[in-house]
Amino acid sequence: MTRRPYIVGNWKMHGTRAMLSEARAIDRAAQRHMKVEVALAPPFTLIHPIHREAEQISVGAQDCHQADGGAYTGDISAAMIADAGAKFVILGHSERRQGHGESDALVRSKARAALAAGLRIIMCCGETAQTRESGKAVAFVKKQLKASLPDPADTPADVAERITIAYEPIWAIGTGNVATTADIAEMHAAIRKLLIDLYGEEQGREVRILYGGSVKPENAAEIFAVPEVGGALVGGASLTADSFMGIALAAGEPSDH
Numbered sequence: 001m002t003r004r005p006y007i008v009g010n011w012k013m014h015g016t017r018a019m020l021s022e023a024r025a026i027d028r029a030a031q032r033h034m035k036v037e038v039a040l041a042p043p044f045t046l047i048h049p050i051h052r053e054a055e056q057i058s059v060g061a062q063d064c065h066q067a068d069g070g071a072y073t074g075d076i077s078a079a080m081i082a083d084a085g086a087k088f089v090i091l092g093h094s095e096r097r098q099g100h101g102e103s104d105a106l107v108r109s110k111a112r113a114a115l116a117a118g119l120r121i122i123m124c125c126g127e128t129a130q131t132r133e134s135g136k137a138v139a140f141v142k143k144q145l146k147a148s149l150p151d152p153a154d155t156p157a158d159v160a161e162r163i164t165i166a167y168e169p170i171w172a173i174g175t176g177n178v179a180t181t182a183d184i185a186e187m188h189a190a191i192r193k194l195l196i197d198l199y200g201e202e203q204g205r206e207v208r209i210l211y212g213g214s215v216k217p218e219n220a221a222e223i224f225a226v227p228e229v230g231g232a233l234v235g236g237a238s239l240t241a242d243s244f245m246g247i248a249l250a251a252g253e254p255s256d257h
């Protein structure tokens, strides 16, 4: 792995300003672990407050709208989150796909909008338990990713800088169940091959592929040892600095302190 491991906290719909102290603690700890790239995706309302104070971590959003602006009550554009200080956006999370009926085509249009606004994207993919049991998980995820990522023609040249993939089996999210290391290895290898097919050897090989789904300090080292795992997208365990930075620590040794 040539790029630094990338550890991203997805706070989902958790956090008011009372959580800013936790973000501060994460930022301070991240300054001591420079071998790891640490980022937080809080709710929209905390993007700017965290961005304003953060010295090390980058801040992102959990979704954005596909249009630049207009009569879309309750929505927020990529340019707006960028203006608030976001450097990236998570797209196609299963909670958006399932809870908000987001299709691959919609996710793809959001990805195009986010990239055009200068943001980096974390593109999520993952299968249901039923698909996993039917033995079709790899085929499903490849198809989902291919349909959700923008066309290579619409993608900036620095793909590996701008795009990260997060493989999150739906049945592993928030459940305490983690995919086996063999299943993670198989899926990440298949995703790597797809990325090389799409973006060419040089860029496709560099894109980081995160694993997500019940990652905790206790299981992180084992997951990071799997080939092609470039970091983690962390939900529940990112809500406290202690557990989140426990995961970051497992991804790289402290640089100096």
Ligand code: PGA
Residues within 6 Å of the ligand: 010, 168, 172, 173, 174, 175, 212, 213, 214, 215, 233, 234, 235, 236, 237
């Ligand atoms: P979890 O969530 O770590 O709480 O399982 C991961 C995610 O949904 O990104």
